[in-house]
Amino acid sequence: MTRRPWDLVVLFCLPALIATMTQGDERSTRVNVKQFGAKGDGVADDTTAIENAMEKATVGAILYFPNGTYVTSGFVVKKGLRVLGSGSQGVTIQHKDDVSSFVIKGESGVLEGIKVHLANASTKGIWLTGASVRVQNVHVYSKTYAEKYNY
Secondary structure: OOOOHHHHHHHHHHHHHHHHHHHHHHHOOEEEHHHHOOOOEEEEEOHHHHHHHHHHOOOOOEEEEOOEEEEEOOEEEOOOEEEEEOOOOOEEEEEOOOOOOEEEEEEEEEEEEEEEEEOOOOOEEEEEEEEEEEEEEEEEEEOOOOEEEEO
C-alpha cells in the first residue's frame, strides 16, 4: 500500500477537527459581567458594568451572568452575542423604577437562562427588533400586573 503525503496530515488533523465540531459553546469566549464590576446584589446599578462587559465581547461570545440580581436602567445587546444566565431561578435582571422603556433590547443573538423583572406598566421587558434572536428559558415578570411570562 502506497501512502500519499496528505494521509498523515489527515490522520493528525482529524481528532482536532472532530473536537472542534463537538465542543460548541465551550470554545466561545465567555465574558463574565462580574469581572467588569457588576455586583448582582439587587441594590447597586450594574448598567455600566454590563455595558463595559458587552464592549469587550466579540461577535459569537457569551455575555455571562452568574447567580444574582442585576439592577439596570436597560441595555442593548450587542449584535451576535449570547446573553447567558446561570439559570432563570438564579439570575434576575431587575429594571430600575425610574428609567428607560425597556430592560433588554436585541437585534440578533441569544437570550437564555435569565429572569426579567419589570418596574412598571410602560416598561417593555425584552424588545426584539431583529429577525434572528432566540429566547429560551427566560421568565418575564411584571410587578404592575403581577403576571409572569415564560419563554
